[in-house]
Amino acid sequence: MVAASPRARRRISILGATGSIGTSTLAVIAERPDDFEVVAVTGNDNAAKLAEIARAVGARLAVIANPAAYAVLKDALAGTGIEAATGDSAVVDAAARPADIVIAAIVGAAGLVPTMAAIEAGAQVALANKECLVCAGELFIAAARRAGPPILPVDSEHNAIFQALGGHAIDTVEKIILTASGGPFRDWTVDAMAAVTPQQALRHPNWSMGPKITVDSATMMNKGLEIIEAYHLFGLSGDKVEVLVHPQSAVHGIVAFRDGSMLAQMSAPDMRTPIAHCLAWPERTESGSPRLDLAALGSLTFERPDPRRFPALRIAREALAAGGWATNIMNAANEIAVDAFLRHRIGFLEIAELVEETVARAAGLATETPASTEAALNLDREGRRIALELMQARAGLGIAS
Ligand code: NAD
Ligand code: MG
Numbered sequence: 001m002v003a004a005s006p007r008a009r010r011r012i013s014i015l016g017a018t019g020s021i022g023t024s025t026l027a028v029i030a031e032r033p034d035d036f037e038v039v040a041v042t043g044n045d046n047a048a049k050l051a052e053i054a055r056a057v058g059a060r061l062a063v064i065a066n067p068a069a070y071a072v073l074k075d076a077l078a079g080t081g082i083e084a085a086t087g088d089s090a091v092v093d094a095a096a097r098p099a100d101i102v103i104a105a106i107v108g109a110a111g112l113v114p115t116m117a118a119i120e121a122g123a124q125v126a127l128a129n130k131e132c133l134v135c136a137g138e139l140f141i142a143a144a145r146r147a148g149p150p151i152l153p154v155d156s157e158h159n160a161i162f163q164a165l166g167g168h169a170i171d172t173v174e175k176i177i178l179t180a181s182g183g184p185f186r187d188w189t190v191d192a193m194a195a196v197t198p199q200q201a202l203r204h205p206n207w208s209m210g211p212k213i214t215v216d217s218a219t220m221m222n223k224g225l226e227i228i229e230a231y232h233l234f235g236l237s238g239d240k241v242e243v244l245v246h247p248q249s250a251v252h253g254i255v256a257f258r259d260g261s262m263l264a265q266m267s268a269p270d271m272r273t274p275i276a277h278c279l280a281w282p283e284r285t286e287s288g289s290p291r292l293d294l295a296a297l298g299s300l301t302f303e304r305p306d307p308r309r310f311p312a313l314r315i316a317r318e319a320l321a322a323g324g325w326a327t328n329i330m331n332a333a334n335e336i337a338v339d340a341f342l343r344h345r346i347g348f349l350e351i352a353e354l355v356e357e358t359v360a361r362a363a364g365l366a367t368e369t370p371a372s373t374e375a376a377l378n379l380d381r382e383g384r385r386i387a388l389e390l391m392q393a394r395a396g397l398g399i400a401s
Contacts, residue, residue, distance in 0.1 A: 009037045010279070013123070015095055015114050016105035017053050018043035020210040021128040021154065024271040025103050026053060028279055031286040033057075036279070040094035042106075042114075045069045051076030061085065063094045065110075088113070096121040101279065103154070104129045107212050108335050109380050112136060116373055119143045119151070126278035128154040130229045134331040136376035137232030138324055138369055151233065152278040157226055158233055159274035160253030160265035168257070170235050177254040178226050179246035180305065181206045181269075183218040186247060190309055196348035198341060206249040206269045215338045219351050220305060224316025225334075228327050231320060238320045243313060244302045250292055251300060268292050311352045319359055324369030326359055328376060332383025333358035340391060350394070358387045 012029070016022050022041075029036045040061040043050040047069040054062035054077060061083045064073045070086035077084045085093070095102060095114040102118035104111055104127045111129035116136075118125050120143055127133070133140055144151050153159045157178040165173070184203055185193050201218040202211060209217070216222035223243050230241045249269035256262045267273040268290045276287030307314055319326040337351040346354065362383060370376035 007035070007283075009035060010101055011037050011039050011099045012101050012103065012279070013040040013042075013094060013097060013099040013118070014038070014103045014105065015042050015091065015111065015118070016044075016103075016107065016129070017041035018046045018049045019105055019107065020208065020213075021103070021105035021271060021275070022053075025105065025275050025279075026057065028272050028276045028285075028287055029057065031276075031288045035285070039099045040097050042091050042094050044106075044110075047072035048076060054082050055080060058082075061094055061097065063090045065091050092117045099123050101126055103275070103278075104132070105154070107131070107210055109135045109331060109377075112376065112380075113373060116140065116143060119147050122147050122149070124149040124152060124281075126152045126154050126275070130155055130225050131331050131335070133232045134225050134228045134327045135380055136324070136328065136370055136373065137228065139371075139373060139376060141232050152281055153229075153233055154271070154274050154278055155226060155229060156267075156269075156271065156274045157253040158229060159277055160251075161230065161234065161255055163265045163277065164253060164255040164263040165234070166263070168255075172257050173234075173236065173240070174256045174258050175240040175242055176230060176234065176236060177242045177244055177256065178223060178230060179244055179249070179251055179253065179302070180220060180223045181217065181249045182245040182247055182305070183220065185218055185309075186245065188309070190349070193309065194347060194349050198344065201341070201348060205247075207271075209271075211342060212335070212338055215341060215351070216334070219312050219348070220310040221312035221316065221334055221352070221355070223305070224312045225331070227313070227316055228320050238317055243305055245305050246300065246302050248297055248300055250294075250297060266292060311356070315352060315356050315359070322359075322363070323367070325362070325366040325379060328370060328379045329359050329362040329366065329383035329386070330355055332380045333387040336384050336387040336391070346391060346394070354387055354390060354394075357390050358383060361386050361390065 038057040038059040041059045042063040045066040063085045067086045074084045095118040102123040104115040251264045254264040270289035272287040272289040319330040333355040337354040340346045
């Protein structure tokens with residue numbers, strides 16, 4: 001018998017290497033360091049951490065987006081032979097460097113241009129940055145079709161759906177189910193939710209993640225973004241994407257096929273599993289994540305989300321039905337609102353209110369799906385402007401807390 005030839009080392013770049021997904025990706029690579037060669041790593045402003053990562057993995061290039069942090073990066077990498085660079089365009093260049101796989105793990109619409117550059121350069125993109133799809137999903141899917149390799153979903157629910165689909169055509173699917181933990185306020189009253197502090201919202205019961213997505217999970221806007229993400233990734237209309245609250249976070253996604261079969265993917269709530277799936281696809285590799293102990297869990301429960309306490313799901317579905325302009329504006333407003341909440345400028349329930357008001361206000365101004373990256377970025381800026389304006393008006397009226 002002839003032994004299978006060892007697979008060549010996969011060249012990998014990590015956009016957002018200093019964040020939560022970046023850190024989990026580095027942990028997966030550390031399981032099998034000989035299988036990977038790190039081309040580029042990027043971060044926003046934590047230059048010391050980025051330099052430490054670049055040295056540890058022997059990256060060829062490290063890019064810090066914020067020029068104010070460049071001196072620290074350059075000093076820390078002096079004499080290592082690792083190239084250092086700064087600025088938004090350098091992040092885009094890093095994304096476009098020849099690589100087999102690019103992990104898109106920048107948070108928010110800031111990831112739009114670099115992720116698009118990675119797709120256009122022909123890399124296999126493993127996408128964590130769901131906001132890009134909500135902002136300009138049509139453009140991303142069209143660019144990925146032109147470039148060739150499919151986008152691999154890192155987001156655990158979409159990764160679960162991708163795995164459960166197992167290559168079946170989408171017309172064999174009746175619906176998909178995305179699960180949600182329900183976040184820290186799953187069974188809180190509206191009155192109690194009105195007084196939630198950033199500190200409370202940042203304490204997620206099951207997952208350890210960056211601050212923005214942790215707040216999105218608490219409002220369930222994360223699941224709203226994920227409905228739109230699923231629409232783009234799998235080509236399924238919104239009414240075929242169901243959300244169920246599953247507090248144990250063991251089942252991440254379920255595909256219901258037209259013959260009545262339901263296939264689910266299960267794993268511990270740890271992003272190293274979906275990341276490892278993307279890094280090795282179509283093969284499998286070690287992830288280093290903990291194993292699910294079903295007997296210890298005892299039971300798995302599922303319930304419908306409460307639309308009254310979590311209006312973000314309805315807002316997201318309405319935006320999806322209205323079109324690409326509305327999801328773009330919704331995402332921009334949500335980024336502004338989450339940031340304002342984290343800075344104690346608005347209350348927890350005001351996040352969804354502000355998002356809904358911004359989309360309503362923008363309805364008269366924009367009605368077309370952005371046809372280019374520039375158009376998507378312009379719309380995003382407009383959404384942010386309107387959201388800030390509405391927030392100031394609220395503060396003036398004494399509505400904001
Ligand atoms: P994070 O805040 O921990 O990390 C974000 C990364 O993006 C950091 O490296 C940061 O330096 C970089 N960044 C931020 N602003 C930037 C800018 N303007 N320019 C360049 N780089 C910038 O966030 P995270 O939790 O790792 O999430 C990253 C993305 O993955 C988000 O879109 C999130 O929704 C998605 N995601 C995260 C998880 C998770 O478990 N953390 C799960 C599913 C999806
Ligand atoms: Mg998710």
